[in-house]
Amino acid sequence: MVGITSYGAYIPVYRLSREILNQVWGGGGKGEKAVANFDEDSLTMGVEGARDCLKGTEKESIDALYFASTTPPFKEKQSASIIAAALDLREDIIAADITDSLRCGTIALRMALDAVKAGSARKVLVVVSDCRIPPPNSAFEPLFGDGAAAFLVGGNGAAVEIEGSHYITSEFIDIWRLEYDKITRTWEDRFIRDEGYTPYLQKAVATLLKAHNLTAKDFATAAFNALDERTHRDMARRLGLDAKTQVQDPLFGKVGHTGAASTPMILIAALEEAKPGDRILLASYGDGADAHILRVTDDIEKIRDKRGIKKNLDSKLMLDNYGKYVKFRNLMEFEPSLEIAPRTSLPEIWRDRNWVYKFHGHRCKKCGKIQFPMQKACMYCQADEKDLEEIGLSDKKGTLSTFSMDERSPVIDPPNVLAAVTLEGGGRFFSQMTDRDVNNLKVGIPMELTFRRIHDALGVHNYFWKCRPARE
Amino acid sequence: MRESIKDKVAIVGMGCSRFGERWDAGIEDLIREAAFEALQDAGIELKDVQAIWLGTIGVGATGTGLIASTALQTQYVPVTRVENACASGQEALRGATYGVASKVYDLVMALGVEKLKDTGFAGLGAMGMPGRFEPVYGAFGTAPGRYAMAATAYFAKYGLSPEEGKRMLAEISVKSHHYGVSNPKAHLRREITAEQATNAPIIAWPLGLFDCCGVTDGASAAILCPAEEAKKYRDDYVTIKGFGIGTSPGWGKEREDYDFTYWDATEAAARLAYEEAGIKHPRRELDMVENHDCFSIAELIATESLFLCEGGKYREEFTNKRAYYHDGEMPVNISGGLKSFGHPIGASGCREAYEIYKQIQGKAQEPSRQLKDVKLGLCHNQGGHPGRFVCGVAILGTP
Numbered sequence: 001m002v003g004i005t006s007y008g009a010y011i012p013v014y015r016l017s018r019e020i021l022n023q024v025w026g027g028g029g030k031g032e033k034a035v036a037n038f039d040e041d042s043l044t045m046g047v048e049g050a051r052d053c054l055k056g057t058e059k060e061s062i063d064a065l066y067f068a069s070t071t072p073p074f075k076e077k078q079s080a081s082i083i084a085a086a087l088d089l090r091e092d093i094i095a096a097d098i099t100d101s102l103r104c105g106t107i108a109l110r111m112a113l114d115a116v117k118a119g120s121a122r123k124v125l126v127v128v129s130d131c132r133i134p135p136p137n138s139a140f141e142p143l144f145g146d147g148a149a150a151f152l153v154g155g156n157g158a159a160v161e162i163e164g165s166h167y168i169t170s171e172f173i174d175i176w177r178l179e180y181d182k183i184t185r186t187w188e189d190r191f192i193r194d195e196g197y198t199p200y201l202q203k204a205v206a207t208l209l210k211a212h213n214l215t216a217k218d219f220a221t222a223a224f225n226a227l228d229e230r231t232h233r234d235m236a237r238r239l240g241l242d243a244k245t246q247v248q249d250p251l252f253g254k255v256g257h258t259g260a261a262s263t264p265m266i267l268i269a270a271l272e273e274a275k276p277g278d279r280i281l282l283a284s285y286g287d288g289a290d291a292h293i294l295r296v297t298d299d300i301e302k303i304r305d306k307r308g309i310k311k312n313l314d315s316k317l318m319l320d321n322y323g324k325y326v327k328f329r330n331l332m333e334f335e336p337s338l339e340i341a342p343r344t345s346l347p348e349i350w351r352d353r354n355w356v357y358k359f360h361g362h363r364c365k366k367c368g369k370i371q372f373p374m375q376k377a378c379m380y381c382q383a384d385e386k387d388l389e390e391i392g393l394s395d396k397k398g399t400l401s402t403f404s405m406d407e408r409s410p411v412i413d414p415p416n417v418l419a420a421v422t423l424e425g426g427g428r429f430f431s432q433m434t435d436r437d438v439n440n441l442k443v444g445i446p447m448e449l450t451f452r453r454i455h456d457a458l459g460v461h462n463y464f465w466k467c468r469p470a471r472e
Numbered sequence: 473m474r475e476s477i478k479d480k481v482a483i484v485g486m487g488c489s490r491f492g493e494r495w496d497a498g499i500e501d502l503i504r505e506a507a508f509e510a511l512q513d514a515g516i517e518l519k520d521v522q523a524i525w526l527g528t529i530g531v532g533a534t535g536t537g538l539i540a541s542t543a544l545q546t547q548y549v550p551v552t553r554v555e556n557a558c559a560s561g562q563e564a565l566r567g568a569t570y571g572v573a574s575k576v577y578d579l580v581m582a583l584g585v586e587k588l589k590d591t592g593f594a595g596l597g598a599m600g601m602p603g604r605f606e607p608v609y610g611a612f613g614t615a616p617g618r619y620a621m622a623a624t625a626y627f628a629k630y631g632l633s634p635e636e637g638k639r640m641l642a643e644i645s646v647k648s649h650h651y652g653v654s655n656p657k658a659h660l661r662r663e664i665t666a667e668q669a670t671n672a673p674i675i676a677w678p679l680g681l682f683d684c685c686g687v688t689d690g691a692s693a694a695i696l697c698p699a700e701e702a703k704k705y706r707d708d709y710v711t712i713k714g715f716g717i718g719t720s721p722g723w724g725k726e727r728e729d730y731d732f733t734y735w736d737a738t739e740a741a742a743r744l745a746y747e748e749a750g751i752k753h754p755r756r757e758l759d760m761v762e763n764h765d766c767f768s769i770a771e772l773i774a775t776e777s778l779f780l781c782e783g784g785k786y787r788e789e790f791t792n793k794r795a796y797y798h799d800g801e802m803p804v805n806i807s808g809g810l811k812s813f814g815h816p817i818g819a820s821g822c823r824e825a826y827e828i829y830k831q832i833q834g835k836a837q838e839p840s841r842q843l844k845d846v847k848l849g850l851c852h853n854q855g856g857h858p859g860r861f862v863c864g865v866a867i868l869g870t871p
Contacts, residue, residue, distance in 0.1 A: 337593075339591075339593045340591075343607070344607040348607050349607055349608065352606070352609075356609075369728075371727075373726075379721065379723040379726060380727065401732075402621045402624045402625035402731075404616075404617050404619075404621045404676050405674070405676060405677035406613050406616065406617025406620065406675075407673075407674055407675055407676060408594075408675060408676065411612065415674075415677065416612060416613065416617065418676075420725055422728050428725070428726045428727060428728050429726075430610075431611055443624065443625070443628040444628075454608045463608070464608035
């Protein structure tokens with residue numbers, strides 16, 4: 001039966017305590033929200049979620065990649081294609097960005113299931129990620145968080161089968177961004193709750209359960225999102241679920257509302273706890289609503305090696321002030337730099353695409369040495385390029401050989417930590433270190449690789465890899 | 473047949489502008505200050521100069537040899553502009569030397585210059601800026617950031633805690649500042665304490681403000697002629713004993729076997745220069761060394777990589793034996809060095825030669841600065857960053 005064969009999640013390492021927002025703007029928010037680092041966006045977080053999902057699976061049979069997000073970093077230019085490159089997927093796949101709706105994740109999931117069912121794809125990778133910017137000093141600011149989820153959909157070995165779904169599409173306008181808006185806009189919350197969220201989600205669930213002759217009691221847990229904590233509690237009651245045993249935490253307290261990724265991330269948290277045979281109710285809201293009956297199979301035990309939600313939650317760095325958050329999201333006009341403006345070159349990136357995006361290195365057939373980046377001649381024995389074979393290195397772990405913390409580099413969050421990372425099995429990556437606690441660095445610590453937005457020189461997002469202290 | 477350059481070419485005049493934040497001087501002013509001092513020192517006129525080698529990285533200046541010809545208003549004299557990043561100054565000296573040795577010219581000028589303070593920002597900016605090496609690769613570190621990686625690695629390799637390491641580097645900077653005070657043309661002319669140095673704001677951890685050279689404007693110049701004609705100009709001329717230039721293949725920092733605690737290009741250049749100059753025991757034979765101490769850690773590692781000290785033994789030699797002080801066994805950077813005399817990129821290589829030249833002649837500007845009986849000195853000039861260096865070593869001495 002067609003279903004989810006693997007899952008993965010990503011939560012950025014930085015968390016902002018709502019206490020800090022209370023101090024700046026007033027209010028009584030509790031808990032914390034996940035904040036993408038300055039070098040992250042929905043695309044890079046999507047790559048992270050997908051890497052978690054693909055750990056230990058073969059990538060050759062992935063025939064399609066759907067990237068679902070309301071915040072794709074390019075308005076024109078596909079993000080899915082860059083994600084596919086970073087994941088080193090085959091070239092002959094179908095890739096699509098499925099955008100604009102807060103429900104685009106569950107819509108993409110359905111499209112993936114349909115493609116596999118129809119036989120047009122063996123496996124489809126669905127990547128859902130959002131990095132929405134809430135207006136400062138708004139109800140959204142403490143609520144919104146950043147994160148990503150990914151699912152591999154296939155016909156064999158499904159860990160989660162989808163027994164039924166119901167979709168409702170509505171022209172209802174509640175939360176939006178115009179083509180020139182940076183921040184998310186909204187109408188009065190009571191209107192959205194009473195005319196949008198509550199009736200639509202309830203209707204989608206009720207219609208589905210009726211068609212399958214099920215009641216709330218038939219579910220081990222329910223993974224659904226909401227406008228906020230309160231509407232989530234209210235919906236659980238309306239659906240007749242037991243708040244203590246049957247309702248999956250919507251992650252608002254620890255991560256925040258992650259937009260399109262919200263429901264998928266709640267589902268992953270549910271799957272981490274699920275036992276074979278469990279039935280899960282999944283429901284999502286935005287431009288209507290959808291509801292799904294999920295059945296967990298024995299194969300769930302085979303995909304427990306993910307960072308998922310739990311391990312991502314456990315590894316974190318607290319943002320110690322609001323100013324950093326303002327810098328990360330560029331919410332103020334800052335002093336223009338007098339330094340030489342950064343530049344980029346798309347032809348250079350294109351020529352180097354196999355190491356820039358895919359993190360391929362070379363292995364020398366003459367001396368056996370592994371090296372990064374790809375070389376014109378072996379850096380050890382000077383063998384010609386024709387004696388160098390391309391190998392993927394992006395999954396390699398490494399150790400920190402040396403580093404410095406450069407306060408003068410033109411980066412958004414100094415210091416720019418320069419790092420020489422020696423990769424397991426060979427190779428050295430000279431790189432910028434991200435997601436680091438500057439008080440906790442020393443030679444020899446374990447490192448891993450992460451795909452990031454390096455800079456926006458000449459008005460284009462320029463992506464490449466960085467290193468970071470290993471997150472588990 | 474291949475021949476050594478030793479004693480074939482003489483330096484008969486040198487000049488050096490005042491180094492510093494020269495808000496008062498443009499690149500032309502700096503060139504004229506150094507060039508006319510050198511001409512006067514050699515007792516010749518500008519029109520006697522048959523060719524010029526110019527070393528500059530060209531920050532804020534347009535390219536070509538026109539930088540020299542427009543400043544000096546030379547009339548169609550050949551100008552060869554050379555560039556090897558921070559090693560450009562010695563490269564000009566090397567080119568001028570070979571020009572004379574080829575017998576095509578018998579009186580030439582080497583010039584090094586940089587005007588850094590017109591850019592609007594402190595420091596040099598990041599090397600590996602997007603589009604200057606690769607658009608996304610290179611980590612966009614500044615020079616201090618790159619050299620600081622060597623400090624971290626050195627501390628780790630030789631078992632120094634960051635505090636011990638920083639303290640050792642602080643003492644090097646205290647020395648540089650001390651010698652800068654008594655050098656009238658130096659940029660930084662104030663004493664500092666090791667406490668000040670260790671507590672200074674961080675520029676690139678573990679390097680603090682006083683571990684880093686100033687950002688300096690300046691120029692330096694030399695007049696060269698065949699050694700056999702040198703006596704026409706002066707009796708106390710100095711000859712070139714040897715050159716070495718090591719241009720690394722550039723992927724050091726990406727090689728697993730490079731640990732950032734030595735300068736491979738310096739070792740290569742030093743071997744060449746010592747061989748050409750016929751030096752077997754550099755520590756014993758050399759009377760003084762000006763090495764490329766753009767950072768405190770750079771003086772330390774260069775001293776080791778020039779084979780003046782065994783790897784990892786610098787601290788013992790420096791702290792316990794005080795070997796690298798003015799009155800030590802092997803004076804290093806007693807001019808104040810790049811660190812305190814200043815480091816106008818293209819000017820430094822030629823400026824190091826200026827110090828050796830003056831010391832050999834017994835004409836150090838302040839009596840307290842003068843070393844006794846200098847016969848052989850070494851200048852070390854390098855560009856790039858650890859793992860990706862081009863390095864020049866020049867040895868000068870009495871004929």
